[in-house]
Structure formats: structure tokens, C-alpha cells
Amino acid sequence: WTGQLLMLTNADGALDRKLLAVNSNTFVIESELIPHQEGVSIMSVMPFAAALVTLERQNGQHRLVLRDPNGAVRHITFEEPAYVIELVPGQSYHAHHMRFVLQTPASPPCWIDLDLDSGAMTKVAQTRFEQFDPQDYRVERLYACAPDGEQIPITVLSNRTMTADT
Numbered sequence: 001w002t003g004q005l006l007m008l009t010n011a012d013g014a015l016d017r018k019l020l021a022v023n024s025n026t027f028v029i030e031s032e033l034i035p036h037q038e039g040v041s042i043m044s045v046m047p048f049a050a051a052l053v054t055l056e057r058q059n060g061q062h063r064l065v066l067r068d069p070n071g072a073v074r075h076i077t078f079e080e081p082a083y084v085i086e087l088v089p090g091q092s093y094h095a096h097h098m099r100f101v102l103q104t105p106a107s108p109p110c111w112i113d114l115d116l117d118s119g120a121m122t123k124v125a126q127t128r129f130e131q132f133d134p135q136d137y138r139v140e141r142l143y144a145c146a147p148d149g150e151q152i153p154i155t156v157l158s159n160r161t162m163t164a165d166t
Contacts (some may be wrong), residue, residue, distance in 0.1 A: 001047035016041040050116040060153040081141035082155040105157040106137035
């Protein structure tokens with residue numbers, strides 16, 4: 001990316017990984033592009049000429065982050081309280097958009113194009129199931145407190161007509 005090789009590593013105690021820039025001729029580490037952040041796991045990296053896209057996980061939730069060559073960082077947000085993201089492999093380095101798949105517990109996979117300059121998203125396809133309406137379901141993201149004080153994320157899927165005491 002920008003003339004350097006990228007290396008995703010857990011070296012030096014970076015359990016959630018960090019991203020390094022490596023000289024493409026000497027393979028010497030030149031810089032740390034994304035430092036280790038405890039609790040934020042870098043799951044995947046996809047470089048484009050316009051942006052570096054990372055798929056990360058924090059508090060059990062996936063997130064997409066765009067970094068432009070000048071260092072600006074933009075977090076892509078979603079309205080759904082719980083979801084998973086999959087980056088579609090094999091995309092052109094020179095593309096101006098990238099494709100990913102978004103799925104929630106209540107909705108089937110949806111293919112989305114993300115404009116790397118503006119951050120705008122366009123739905124391009126979605127799996128459909130007969131006699132299934134995602135609007136019939138409610139997805140909630142709750143947290144439980146473990147005995148050690150750690151917050152544990154819980155995803156709850158329920159029929160929209162159910163009440164909390166059911």
C-alpha cells in the first residue's frame with residue numbers, strides 16, 4: 001500500500017494484532033501503521049489505492065475502518081445493533097469502491113458497495129427467503145456483567161410482537 005508491503009502481526013505482545021509497513025526491497029519494518037489496541041482485534045486488511053480498509057472487532061462486534069493515504073481515519077457505522085461483516089476477496093487495488101457482505105441475526109446476507117472516497121453505501125444484492133420477513137424480528141445488543149466486572153456482549157433475536165416479560 002502506497003509503495004510499501006503490509007504486515008499484520010501479533011509480535012511484541014500485540015495479541016489483537018498491529019499493522020506494520022515494510023520496505024518492499026529490504027523487508028525492513030519502516031513504520032507502525034496501526035498500533036496494537038487492546039480489545040480491538042484487526043481481523044482482516046484490504047488495501048486499495050484510495051484507502052486501506054480494515055475489518056476489526058471490538059466488544060464482539062465487527063467494524064469497518066477506512067484510512068486514506070494521508071492518514072485520515074473514518075469509521076463506517078451501521079444502524080443494526082448486531083451484525084457480521086465479510087470482505088469480498090479479489091477486488092481490484094484501483095477500484096473506487098469495495099464490496100462487503102453484511103448480515104444480521106434477523107436478515108440474510110446483503111452485498112454492499114462502499115465508496116472509498118465518500119463512505120456512501122449502496123446495496124447491490126440480498127439473499128431472499130420465501131415466507132421470511134426480517135421486519136418480523138427484533139435484534140438487541142445487551143451486556144451482562146461477569147463476576148470480574150467485565151462486560152459480556154449478548155445478542156438477542158426475538159419476534160417483534162413479544163414483550164420483554166414473555
